Amino acid sequence: MDYFIELVFSGLTRGSIYALIALGYTMVYGIIGLINFAHGEIYMIGAFTALIASTVLNILGLPLYAVLILTALAAAVWAAAYGYTVERLAYRPLRNAPRLSPLISAIGMSIFLQNYVMLAQTSDFQPFPALIPEFAFLEPFAAVVGSTDLTILAVSALLLLLLTLLIKYTRTGKAMRATAQDQKMALLLGVNVDRVISITFVVGSALAAVGGLLIASHIGQINFSIGFIAGIKAFTAAVLGGIGSIPGAVLGSFVLGLTEAFATGYVSSDYEDVFAFSLLVLILIFRPAGLLGKAAVEKV
Amino acid sequence: MLELRGIDVFYDKIQALHEVSLAIQPGEIVALIGANGAGKSTTLMAISGIAPPRRGEVLFEGQPITRLTPDAIVKLGICQVPEGRHIFPDLTVAENLDMGAFLRRDAKAIAADRDMLYELFPILAKRRNQPGGNLSGGEQQMLAISRALMARPRLLLLDEPSMGLAPLITRQIFAIIQKINQEQNTTIFLVEQNANLALQTADRGYVLENGRVVMQDRAATLLSNTAIQKAYLGI
Ligand SMILES: Nc1ncnc2c1ncn2[C@@H]1O[C@H](COP(=O)(O)OP(=O)(O)O)[C@@H](O)[C@H]1O
Ligand SMILES: [Mg+2]
Numbered sequence: 001m002d003y004f005i006e007l008v009f010s011g012l013t014r015g016s017i018y019a020l021i022a023l024g025y026t027m028v029y030g031i032i033g034l035i036n037f038a039h040g041e042i043y044m045i046g047a048f049t050a051l052i053a054s055t056v057l058n059i060l061g062l063p064l065y066a067v068l069i070l071t072a073l074a075a076a077v078w079a080a081a082y083g084y085t086v087e088r089l090a091y092r093p094l095r096n097a098p099r100l101s102p103l104i105s106a107i108g109m110s111i112f113l114q115n116y117v118m119l120a121q122t123s124d125f126q127p128f129p130a131l132i133p134e135f136a137f138l139e140p141f142a143a144v145v146g147s148t149d150l151t152i153l154a155v156s157a158l159l160l161l162l163l164t165l166l167i168k169y170t171r172t173g174k175a176m177r178a179t180a181q182d183q184k185m186a187l188l189l190g191v192n193v194d195r196v197i198s199i200t201f202v203v204g205s206a207l208a209a210v211g212g213l214l215i216a217s218h219i220g221q222i223n224f225s226i227g228f229i230a231g232i233k234a235f236t237a238a239v240l241g242g243i244g245s246i247p248g249a250v251l252g253s254f255v256l257g258l259t260e261a262f263a264t265g266y267v268s269s270d271y272e273d274v275f276a277f278s279l280l281v282l283i284l285i286f287r288p289a290g291l292l293g294k295a296a297v298e299k300v
Numbered sequence: 301m302l303e304l305r306g307i308d309v310f311y312d313k314i315q316a317l318h319e320v321s322l323a324i325q326p327g328e329i330v331a332l333i334g335a336n337g338a339g340k341s342t343t344l345m346a347i348s349g350i351a352p353p354r355r356g357e358v359l360f361e362g363q364p365i366t367r368l369t370p371d372a373i374v375k376l377g378i379c380q381v382p383e384g385r386h387i388f389p390d391l392t393v394a395e396n397l398d399m400g401a402f403l404r405r406d407a408k409a410i411a412a413d414r415d416m417l418y419e420l421f422p423i424l425a426k427r428r429n430q431p432g433g434n435l436s437g438g439e440q441q442m443l444a445i446s447r448a449l450m451a452r453p454r455l456l457l458l459d460e461p462s463m464g465l466a467p468l469i470t471r472q473i474f475a476i477i478q479k480i481n482q483e484q485n486t487t488i489f490l491v492e493q494n495a496n497l498a499l500q501t502a503d504r505g506y507v508l509e510n511g512r513v514v515m516q517d518r519a520a521t522l523l524s525n526t527a528i529q530k531a532y533l534g535i
Contacts, residue, residue: 171402174395174402175402177390177391177395178388178391181390182386184386185382188348188350188382189374189399189403190451
């Protein structure tokens with residue numbers, strides 16, 4: 001039973017990291033219909049920013065909690081700046097181009113950012129400090145859930161809550177939903193659509209960066225290529241849930257995370273990806289628009 | 301209040317408007333009639349800054365607005381209800397109205413305007429928490445007009461408000477349009493294929509053919525013009 005619960009926690013932890021990344025894919029797709037292939041690299045840049053920021057902050061001798069919070073802020077802000085810039089340079093000029101052009105531009109951005117970080121940081125794996133404190137009260141349960149798992153879950157839950165409040169209740173959130181549903185009408189009501197799109201990239205990038213920090217601290221090492229596989233997994237989760245749908249991205253992420261955890265736990269970690277992608281194929285056969293996605297006709 | 305001076309609008313290489321000129325005085329209802337594809341919607345999109353003219357000028361209260369962005373044009377007091385209504389389907393009725401007031405910051409006055417519109421259209425009040433996509437065509441048209449009024453426009457552009465509506469509903473909508481014009485002193489530029497109804501409602505009218513203004517006159521005069529009757533009124 002303990003083993004089962006351990007796997008559940010492990011699945012939820014994976015799932016919440018996927019969710020933090022998948023939200024960026026799904027929000028950008030929802031608003032401009034683009035699959036932002038460079039999003040995994042934003043996550044990777046978030047992890048590297050966290051590495052640099054935490055190294056500096058640790059040298060300054062700040063307490064662990066302060067280091068964690070400041071590092072998360074630094075990673076979120078820096079990655080958001082990258083996300084904003086990528087949109088401005090690589091996607092906005094192609095807003096009215098044929099659909100394939102921004103997609104190719106996105107792949108180009110992804111390759112560019114990987115190589116840029118590789119040149120700056122080499123291709124070796126670099127050790128990442130454990131930024132998440134060990135909670136004494138969890139010691140009796142150490143067999144089923146660790147401090148890192150719990151922190152990842154709590155931070156993700158908090159961010160999801162904040163995002164939900166933003167989207168549902170703020171003026172900006174309403175403008176984001178309106179723009180996603182009918183861009184021309186949003187323009188006709190005075191929404192600065194370019195700014196709404198920028199905000200979407202900024203929010204998605206910041207979330208991914210926090211995900212990057214959490215998982216890097218959990219695994220303990222990073223290099224320039226970690227964004228690739230994490231990006232593909234999170235994208236899979238977004239498609240699984242119904243790309244364009246925010247609740248869908250979260251649900252898809254947890255379904256994917258749990259599937260992988262159980263596949264690894266009961267079968268073998270070699271088959272983790274096989275199970276993950278078989279699940280994707282199965283769900284798309286029976287629900288082509290994903291778990292919570294709308295019938296494909298809507299997005300033109 | 302609004303003046304178009306010889307505007308040419310292109311979609312890529314296709315020219316949709318040829319030297320269109322027209323003028324609207326404060327407080328008027330002006331109708332723009334013409335067959336499908338004549339360029340009526342394009343004219344409104346040119347005014348709203350969505351399809352900017354390649355040549356010519358758009359003036360609002362004497363100032364050129366030809367190169368302004370759509371949000372700057374809304375800010376000046378021009379709001380459009382486009383053809384097909386374009387209700388945000390997954391926003392509630394209340395949220396759709398909020399979007400109309402997107403550029404306003406006076407929360408109290410916004411709430412008062414919303415209440416006023418709920419009084420004018422009780423069905424919207426009843427359905428305020430339902431998604432806009434669930435409304436019937438007539439209800440959506442009421443919502444679309446209400447949403448535009450939430451912007452407190454001085455010039456309201458209406459693109460085919462009668463499209464797809466039953467005659468009874470259409471008559472209701474047109475009565476409301478006249479009421480808005482008289483009670484709130486909102487200037488209205490009305491695009492219609494239903495020329496009969498449009499000319500009965502308007503003070504003056506323009507006739508558009510293949511992207512060109514071919515006739516302009518008082519609405520009553522156009523209604524009794526035999527060429528117009530034959531081409532647009534089915535008489
Ligand atoms: N987005 C567009 N792209 C290309 N051509 C367009 C577009 N919108 C309208 N047109 C063309 O411009 C002309 C005028 O269209 P429109 O202004 O919609 O006419 P109306 O509103 O009078 O029916 C038509 O020939 C139409 O095919
Ligand atoms: Mg039209």
